Amino acid sequence: MKLLYKYMSNPEYFLKEGYIRATQLAALNDPFEATYCKEALSDLSPYFEISESPDELLSYIEENKSKIGVISLTEAKDNLLMWSHYANEHKGAVIGFWAQSAFNGNMFTHLHEPQLNTTSLCDGFEMFRGECLPVMYRKQPRYRVDRFDFDYSNISAEGQDRILFEIFQQKSDEWIYEKEHRVTLRLDQADKVVVTNVHRLNNKHVLNKLLAIGSEDSDGRFTVYLDQLSHKIEREAYANNLVELSYDPSSLYLFKVGHAKSIIYGLNVSESTIDGYQEYLYNYRNIEQWKASLNRDFYTLKFSEMDRT
Secondary structure: OOEEEEEEEHHHHHHHHHHHEOOEEEEEEEEOOOOOOOHHHHHHHHHOOOOOOHHHHHHHHHHHHHHEEEEEEEOOOOOHHHHHOOOOOOOOOEEEEEOOEOOOEEEEEOOOOOOOOOOOOOOOOOOOOOOOOOOOOEOOOOOOOOOOOOOOOOOOHOHHHHHHHHHHEEHHHHHHHOOOOEEEHHHHHHEEEEEOOOHOOOOOOHHHHHHHEEEEEEOOEEEEEEEHHHOOHHHHHHHHHHHHOOOOOEEEEEEEEEOOOEEEEEEOOOHHHHHHHHHHHHOOOOOOOEEEEOOOOOOOEEEEEOOOO
């Protein structure tokens, strides 16, 4: 197990219910996300024997990469840039999680295993199992210079999802200071979905079913708790339709996390705000609470544990 951290602009959303967002391609802040060398992948494709042609493989990747989301964690709890960019200028918080491998469990309460539209041919080769992996920082997009540098011996069982998974596990080395680890998931695995104007869905039969089990507020924000549905196929069918709205950056695909190890409040978080969070923290057994402050001797933060008993 590895202790990793999640920067949050407003931790109340997590503390209330324990859901964390998997961010879809349209909402990620790096325009190079999920880019790869198409020419090199086309050259590799005949060796994989997972598609009729290179064009078929590329079409699958391009048509489905908007249906993937990533949960970004980091090794660094004290990075000043990330406190400013991702934690609302030090008015947010950093949550610590034990991020286990897919083989030893994962950080989720009960991660939905895809039942539909998977390219894996047999059990044990599914790609989207909640494993948290370090990001690969690179000078060039995947496949351009490393066509035969990875083990693809299982790819006939893993299918096209192997490629779809790994293009989200890489970034330019300009981002190396973030020390990022990622959980890459299908959006239709989400436990909770929040979208604006759900009436945009094409399948009106599914829309009517969703309206019956979800709720819509006065601003047109529709919320549905898919993890409350016991029928897995039905759940995933609803989620598949909601993924149609992933092109909208405001659409939220949320996953229930099992527990948190610690919370670090930013140096600009008031005592009254921290007091307000205490009612939610009863849901997190033995969670450590820390407060950030300025180190006057260096350009660094100091962390002091808080006694809130």
